[in-house]
Amino acid sequence: MCGIFCSINCIKNNKKRFNKNEQSEWELCKHVIKARGPDNLDSLKKELSEHWYGQFCASILWLQGLQPISQPLMDTDCNILLWNGDVFSGNMFKENICDSKVILLSLKNSFNIPDTLKEINGPFSFIYYKKSSKQLYFARDRFGRHSLLFKISKNFKSLLLTSVAVKAIQNIMELPAIGIFIANLNFKEIQLSCIPWYEPNERFINILTDIKAQFNININIIESKYLPKIEKLYLNILPTSKMGFLKFIEIMNINNYDEIMDYILKDVNIDQIVNNLLVLLNESVKRRVTIMPNFCKNCTYLNISFCQHVKVGILFSGGLDSAILAALTHNHININETIDLINVGFEKKINCNYEVPDRITGRKTLNELLEICLGRTFNFIQVDVSQEELEKYRSTSISNLVYPHATVLDDSLASAVWFASRAEGTIYPTKQSYKSTCRVLLLGMGADEQFGGYMRHRTILRRKGWNALAGELRLEFDRIAERNLGRDDRMVADHGRQSRLPYLDEDFVNFVQQLPVWERCCPVDKFPPGLGDKLLLRLLARKIKLHEAAKFPKRAFQFGSRIANGKENAKNISKYL
Known part of the structure; x- marks a missing residue:
């Protein structure tokens, strides 16, 4: 980088x-x-x-x-x-x-x-x-x-x-x-x-x-006849046989998410799709956590053959996307090495209370990871950001790094990513002060845009149907570069770390993009939040024994970390930038 x-x-x-x-x-x-x-x-x-x-x-x-x-x-x-x-x-x-x-x-x-x-x-x-x-x-x-x-x-x-x-x-x-x-x-x-x-x-x-x-x-x-075409949207009506998850809608009684996911995984075709997805995502994570030096970011020029410090961190809310990345990272790093799970929370009022939603979810998922990743040490880093510290860095470093973006949404997301990737806080539960030495930071960007993770996807499906949802996912994926990725890269890199995005690996994306939307998610009213949204990814999590994380509803990073003010219009120009 x-x-x-x-x-x-x-x-x-x-x-x-x-x-x-x-x-x-x-x-x-x-x-x-x-x-x-x-x-x-x-x-x-x-x-x-x-x-x-x-x-x-x-x-x-x-x-x-x-x-x-x-x-x-x-x-x-x-x-x-x-x-x-x-x-x-x-x-x-x-x-x-x-x-x-x-x-x-x-x-x-x-x-x-x-x-x-x-x-x-x-x-x-x-x-x-x-x-x-x-x-x-x-x-x-x-x-x-x-x-x-x-x-x-x-x-x-x-x-x-x-x-x-x-x-x-x-x-x-x-x-x-x-x-x-x-x-x-x-x-x-x-x-x-x-x-x-x-x-x-x-x-x-x-x-x-x-x-x-x-x-x-x-x-x-400069055009070329060899240029690949962007995949056309699914403009044909759905087959009468109902493909993918649709065939389960009418027969499922939504009482127990675990039973529903286990039942769906018994379908041979769906199970094969999940297995293929797992193979590709596992390989994507492997590339991103093994292709690097055997040194943390602080030991590059020391006269040693190998350093004992942490080299890989994960921006970790404890939600579905980051939980999967943590579990798969465990597969590819020496068991003697520690992995940093970085969890950020913002002070809403001057009361030193940082028990934000992502902090609670993060600890729950940490316990689940410790059960399935036997022998692994995770540092759960609690990054607590006071109002005073937020104001100090938002008006100086962050406002320059966000530029030329300037909306309220840019402000809140950029601030959350900047403080999280600085990775300076305390280790839970010891409260020991700690600053991560990781050279690489994994982020879950790209998962929501490919697997229908936002509440608006549910609304679009209800009002306009599957073809409209397919079009929305295509559009959101196409514009992720201009809306998120450049800005977030600038935030992480400011701390001398490399952001790596396993959900945006070429092989993984190519496989997902060729799946019909009804084989990626099923955000219908009968499949509520925490199940229908990102259903394919939830089945993958279930398969690797992340039983609780597989059921957590999607929560936007800015609200999970409690930096955003729900009364502000996200599209407005930020007064801080």
Whole structure:
């Protein structure tokens, strides 16, 4: 994981290659870029063409290979790479070799850079300068799991790209995770093109229209007949035989959730789907907790072969999604190593009471994990955030990291993730002070959008039917990058940790997306909250003996941690940001 920064500026005269504006932007961003990568910080300045020069900077958190590799990387052809990502599988994954070096070599030898980039399995944002064509490529992966912001000056004489910025840099926006952007540096003014990840649709065109409006710049769309299509919605009426969970609706008497789930699991087809889902999610978790150094984030440069500190943490509410991640993580980490379960609670009034809903749920699920993960030590970290501390950091660090987002919902979710990923509190039940040393933090993002976890999904199904629910899930998954993932990546990375998202693994997502919506969830009135929503995932939890966690109703993070004010409109601009 890295913090990457690139500033491309027009050469005004031969005597002054690097102007004050460029240097001031780097000075503004330097401290937040450095926080993302505590292991190294380096930079490179280079003339890119007769019209342009560039400044490339990167901070490093070591996550792959046998030793840290500094960036920016430059090959023998003077191509330059800034890579903030993880290759987890596929042809690009090379065990014990730093993935940034593999990517640089692959791009150097590539006859088609976009096709090479599409082969990458894993989260990333990147910036790559190809000297022979004098083109700058930049993008976020197709799910948008890592942050990248960008800005074009009004006179088209400069381009800024950065993992994170501050509010003092105005008119910056989050780069949409819709494709690979290309800046052609053969001309005196910036010219942009975009190669979509998928066949362009109405949403893609609307996003490009917004960019054009903000920067008053034209963007050429480079299409290809080989682009995959976004799956069409289920617009046909349901089969009369009723597929998936639907066939159980009329025969089930809802008295006991355990009996219902056990009964459904006796269906051979459903049991096979659950087994396939479990195999894929287990492999996803394995990749994310084993592909890393044998050192915590604090022991990188100590002269030791192995450290005894915690290396993996989980943002842990005790709910369904985080409980599954904790149980599967246990399968892949040496039994002698401790796993941190990080549980955050906010003080609602000045009374030092932090018994928030997620705290209560978290302790219950901790006890269940201890029963099924025999021999494992979990640190249940109680992160208690006072009103005073919230006000202090929300108006300083968090408000800059959230930028350019600014709603009430962004404020509450970002604050919750920032304090949770700081992971500083006390260990339950000893009340011993503790700050996690984990290098990697697992989060459950993506589960609700794929398995129908929100209350609005139940409402849409009741009012408009299954086809409308399928459309809503498709839309929510498509826009998760712009609504959540970039913002949350900036929160976690500010503490020098890497966020990893097992529910957004490519293999896992591809399997889930090909399932009809009625095989993922069943949020009908007869299957109440805690059962019908995310039913497929609840069956998986039941299968791995998380009997209680499988039944917990969905609770939004901002309410479970008690940071949100239910009287505020989540879409309004936050007065704190």
